[in-house]
Amino acid sequence: xxxxxxxFILFLTSVSIIGFSQEHAHxxxxxxxxxxxxxxxxxxxxxxxxxxxxxKYMPMWMEGSLNESDAVSNATVFENxxxxxxxxxxxxxxLGAMYAPSEKITLMAMVHYLSNSMALKTxxxxxxxxxxxxxxxxSIAALINLAQLPHQSVHxxxxxxxxxxxxxxxxxxxxxxxxxxxxxxxxxxxxxxxILGITYLGQSDNFSxxxxxxxxxxxxxxxxxxxxGNHFRTMGWAAIKLNKNFSFSGSxxxxxxxxxxxxDKDMNPVMMPLFSTENSGRSQTDAGVGINFYIPEGSLKNLxxxxxxxxxxxxxxxxxxxxxxxxxxxxxxxxx
Numbered sequence: 001x002x003x004x005x006x007x008f009i010l011f012l013t014s015v016s017i018i019g020f021s022q023e024h025a026h027x028x029x030x031x032x033x034x035x036x037x038x039x040x041x042x043x044x045x046x047x048x049x050x051x052x053x054x055x056k057y058m059p060m061w062m063e064g065s066l067n068e069s070d071a072v073s074n075a076t077v078f079e080n081x082x083x084x085x086x087x088x089x090x091x092x093x094x095l096g097a098m099y100a101p102s103e104k105i106t107l108m109a110m111v112h113y114l115s116n117s118m119a120l121k122t123x124x125x126x127x128x129x130x131x132x133x134x135x136x137x138x139s140i141a142a143l144i145n146l147a148q149l150p151h152q153s154v155h156x157x158x159x160x161x162x163x164x165x166x167x168x169x170x171x172x173x174x175x176x177x178x179x180x181x182x183x184x185x186x187x188x189x190x191x192x193x194x195i196l197g198i199t200y201l202g203q204s205d206n207f208s209x210x211x212x213x214x215x216x217x218x219x220x221x222x223x224x225x226x227x228x229g230n231h232f233r234t235m236g237w238a239a240i241k242l243n244k245n246f247s248f249s250g251s252x253x254x255x256x257x258x259x260x261x262x263x264d265k266d267m268n269p270v271m272m273p274l275f276s277t278e279n280s281g282r283s284q285t286d287a288g289v290g291i292n293f294y295i296p297e298g299s300l301k302n303l304x305x306x307x308x309x310x311x312x313x314x315x316x317x318x319x320x321x322x323x324x325x326x327x328x329x330x331x332x333x334x335x336x
Contacts (some may be wrong), residue, residue, distance in 0.1 A: 190222025
């Protein structure tokens with residue numbers, strides 16, 4: 001973690017030096033690099049009366065298992081469990097809306113729809129799949145401008161995650177019909193969770209940069225008698241404006257997910273690693289590249305298309321968990 005903080009500070013210092021070396025620096029959202037990489041939530045505010053709608057699709061892929069930071073085979077998993085996860089894909093669809101009732105505050109709401117699939121193999125060699133899908137937890141937040149300068153801005157995020165996602169997803173397995181699915185296959189937290197964050201943005205003639213700290217705090221036990229771990233994330237990015245339509249970005253992201261407390265009584269922890277709360281909680285550092293395409297004029301003015309790919313640099317898990325392979329984000333944003 002200390003090494004990551006050093007790299008993060010060096011990264012922000014470097015892009016700030018590049019940015020402030022540009023003359024006539026100014027801030028504007030009406031350019032291809034006017035928003036952060038598309039995976040960053042709540043990265044910008046709006047002027048009074050402005051409205052923005054967005055759609056984002058975020059697929060995430062996992063394969064194989066890790067014990068702490070080392071890859072482990074199925075044979076190792078089978079020493080203590082009856083089944084081993086092989087592959088998993090988590091697809092998240094997000095519909096969002098933002099509205100600024102004043103220059104000081106921008107309101108934000110986001111609805112999530114999740115589709116998860118996991119391939120597993122039993123100790124006896126039988127392969128099977130489990131699936132879950134449905135609406136996830138909804139989130140609402142207020143973005144509050146703290147400072148607005150000609151080429152910099154800072155805003156805070158105060159929000160809440162509303163437990164609209166189902167946490168009783170079930171499926172048939174070779175061992176049991178209508179079995180409760182693993183924690184990672186459930187669609188929500190089951191708790192009302194505060195969201196706190198702060199975002200810094202800077203911009204010059206041809207560059208933009210920023211950083212965000214964000215914390216989701218799990219509050220109380222849910223109806224299945226467990227509590228997901230707190231979710232902390234910090235991210236820094238820099239982008240270069242190529243022309244009036246295109247920009248490219250690079251980013252670094254560190255994520256810390258705490259362990260689950262309590263347990264779901266319907267999950268037998270010896271059946272598979274992801275049924276045991278001892279195998280929960282992880283830290284991960286990712287590097288990302290992205291591209292934005294922005295339409296600044298005409299009938300489609302303020303329409304933005306963006307994509308970003310994040311790949312793990314390091315990851316360390318508690319116990320035995322699946323290995324994250326990649327995360328992509330594809331988005332469309334339209335401001336009125």
